[in-house]
Amino acid sequence: MLTVGVEEEFLLLEPDGAVAPVSAGVLGVTDGDDRVRHEYTAYQLETVSGVHTRLDRLHDELADLRRIAARAAELAGARLVAAGAPPFRRGPLETLTDDPRYRRLAERYPGATVAAAGTCGCHVHVGVADRDLAVGVLGRLRPWLAPLLALTANSPCADGADSGFGSIRYEARRQWPTFRAPEVWADARDYDRAIEALISGGTALDIGGVHLLARLSGRYPTIEIRIADTCLSVNDTVLLAGIVRALVATLIDDIRHGRVAETTPSAVEVEDDLAAAARHGLVVRGPAVLHRPPGRPPAATAGHLRALLRKVTPALGESGDAVAVHSRLGWLRRHGTGAERQRSLLRHDPRPDAFVAALAGRTVPHPGRNC
Template sequence: MRTVGVEEELLLVDGESGEPKALSQAVLAMAAHDRPRDDAFEPELHRQQLEFATSPQEEMSALAQEILRWREAAAQHAKTLGGAIAALATSPLPVNPTLGNGPRYQWLEEQFGLTTQEQLTCGCHVHVCVDSDEEGVAVLNRIRPWLAVLLALSANSPFWQGKDTDYHSYRNRVWGRWPSAGPVELFDDAAAYHEQTRAMVATGALLDKGMVYFDARLSDTYPTVEVRISDVCLEPSGTLLIALLVRGLVETAAREWRAGTAPVPHSVALLRLASWRAARSGLAEDLVHPLRMEPTPAATVVEALFDHVRPALEDTGDLDMARALLDRLLRDGNGAAFQRSVYERGGSLREVVEECVRRTARGV
């Protein structure tokens, strides 16, 4: 069974005002003191955000427990410092982000200017193990059409600098300002993939391979495919669903590769349009069908994804769990829908943040 690991970026906010608060250094210091052998928490580009990474897990119940464990630990540390954590992909309230320390972040600010300053966004990255780079690239080629559906499911960033953006995932639009972000073309093999990333770094526009911000890529650290398109999900159950679907996509793609099934040859231009539609509409309107590339009701597209990965989910014993989590999400809506419902009831973005803080560490 393929192992799965999750990286989540969380927003640090003031416990009273709900405004983003630069607490990451203090939280990291507290975490290191309390659990010196645990290194789950990491700094991020801005001090108003915090990242944690789970260990690789085969069993999804264990992954769910670890996601909740680190969210709860982050919440406790932040509370001690007068703050809170919110699994929000962008801040609903206005913010002037504070850049983190270190030469890497300084280089980014010098090279990319306002783009760096504006990147206070929180995503969810899912790592699934692969047997080799060849298998990994074969997987990347075959999951491309389905990634936009993951974005629609996870969309959790309707507000930006105090305004409703009319998007469900405005984070995706902000993240796309990096020159290396987004979908990519098909690769003939692993050698072609590595040559492409090498050439990108050689332009001098990227600091290193860590800045190859493809929607899905080979990890430069682990023997995994890393799917990076999703917003951070409001509740742990949403994160678990995305992890289930990503493992299903990776396994399905690997099986197709071994069976000699060619990848769908969509152009990057079409994939970009599909991602834009997912970011704009979430689950509220039509999406672009991953295979036909035409407007299709969101529920139909989501079911197409589920049917695509069904055999893989059955083989890992995860089908019932994935079905239940997906049905719940389709019934209740994604994080963007929840945020807007709170705002429409009370008319306060501060209340939106408060409600999201409450939901961030809910049980699965």
């Protein structure tokens, strides 16, 4: 059984939607829980789960972490919100967390810093100790990144309106020079040489500044899949984690049995698929198809998602995750992705205070609520 862990990034917002740069105060009332940490800006937090083999236990810890962070945010006068980007306005560079490394990043990459400030992602770590094997998996992940992005798109709003994107976070983070899909490397030595070239050439500040959409973690013996927006609900996050773990297990099995990859898309094809996923998201509800905005085509990644699910179904059965994943996916098909749910909330009541309250209410799990 492969292990799995999750890092989730969150926004801290004022009730009127303005960013609330109060992370230092929030961390001051979490009783030293090192699973809740500061992030790039002072209006963000990150939570870090432990290592799990069971999705139900991962769910329980993620839910607990959201409750802890939300209570601390409330004491600091802010709302904890799970969205891939600030839905109203971002803070100035002065709201960067007072950390020497973050300051160096801002000085070296000012354009990327401004464009991507405040964007929030969900990073899933899957334990793979064999680095050569892990690098082989990275290359085979490339065609599956777009459906993972479409499934988890959760940043449709900017300046209080629908941006037209499912994930404006993806568009914003493309300003980082290393925010791209992994390549196909021969082995771990080849991967390490490529990473070192990025750093020595000034494309990345350090290993942590290599923002590949999937990479080997610089801290843990894991593959880190970084494509997803932070998810609106814990159930969305656990759905992602279950699919990602099953996908990694499947690709490991393919490599060990010498199976040829079904598809080997070029860099341009991968980028085109990712751009389409970020723009159009994934229409998973029948009614949403009827109310699609003019000029918005059906989501091409719907077919990719079906292919992904076919790919991982055997691994889900072997891990015992099939029921948990398919029940969550069924709920998502009925109620929409995070991006679709945000749009629905915005249409229902576009007032900033009402929208922020609705997002915050869906960020923190409550008994009997899945959304």
